[in-house]
Amino acid sequence: xxxxxxxxxxxxxSAFATVFITTPTAASTFTAGxxxxxxxxDNNVSPLLAAWGNASVGxxxxxxxxxxxxxxxxxxxxxxxxxxxxxxxxxxxxPNGLExxxxxxxxxxxxxNNTQYPEMAFSALFTMASxxxxxxxxxxxxxxxxSTAPIGGSATGSVAATTSAASSSAKVAAASTTSSAKSTTxxxxxxxxxxxxxxxxxxxxxxxFGIVVLALMM
Numbered sequence: 001x002x003x004x005x006x007x008x009x010x011x012x013x014s015a016f017a018t019v020f021i022t023t024p025t026a027a028s029t030f031t032a033g034x035x036x037x038x039x040x041x042d043n044n045v046s047p048l049l050a051a052w053g054n055a056s057v058g059x060x061x062x063x064x065x066x067x068x069x070x071x072x073x074x075x076x077x078x079x080x081x082x083x084x085x086x087x088x089x090x091x092x093x094x095p096n097g098l099e100x101x102x103x104x105x106x107x108x109x110x111x112x113n114n115t116q117y118p119e120m121a122f123s124a125l126f127t128m129a130s131x132x133x134x135x136x137x138x139x140x141x142x143x144x145x146x147s148t149a150p151i152g153g154s155a156t157g158s159v160a161a162t163t164s165a166a167s168s169s170a171k172v173a174a175a176s177t178t179s180s181a182k183s184t185t186x187x188x189x190x191x192x193x194x195x196x197x198x199x200x201x202x203x204x205x206x207x208x209f210g211i212v213v214l215a216l217m218m
Contacts, residue, residue, distance in 0.1 A: 024126035032091030039084040049080040063145035092133040
């Protein structure tokens with residue numbers, strides 16, 4: 001019933017994608033049976049929207065490593081000539097909650113870091129209301145997996161289950177590595193500063209002690 005994709009690395013953040021999804025946001029709520037709108041814009045990072053061409057759009061759930069398509073919003077929309085689409089969320093795809101995200105996938109443009117996979121973009125997690133469905137055990141397990149593979153980071157994804165998944169994790173992995181490197185450098189600098197401070201303090205103590213000794217001898 002649902003299309004499942006297994007990603008080998010983290011979920012791609014829209015901040016790293018050329019398609020920046022502006023709606024829904026983390027504060028958005030889509031109500032089943034009522035018209036909902038998805039909007040996006042170019043974030044001016046190459047490749048630009050014109051290079052994306054047509055893309056599929058869907059509502060997904062899961063974690064950074066495993067995701068399941070719950071509802072196909074559109075099989076094809078030109079993201080460079082269109083900046084929004086309206087659709088009606090299906091109440092049966094799951095329960096109420098903050099468990100859903102929009103995933104856009106180019107039908108022609110390949111990921112620059114791994115041309116085996118398409119370019120992709122993701123929205124923030126958003127809330128669905130007036131829902132009547134439930135998640136099956138696999139989708140529930142994927143959502144539970146957010147505790148160790150949280151969504152909302154950045155990344156590139158390789159696919160194990162289907163070629164329709166993307167590889168953009170390298171971008172996130174690189175960002176994460178850079179962040180870790182900065183943290184490590186900062187820690188090292190802090191430790192170094194501490195060591196320098198300690199040495200300076202010891203020199204001052206020795207100097208003062210010497211002055212006191214000389215004064216007593218006089």
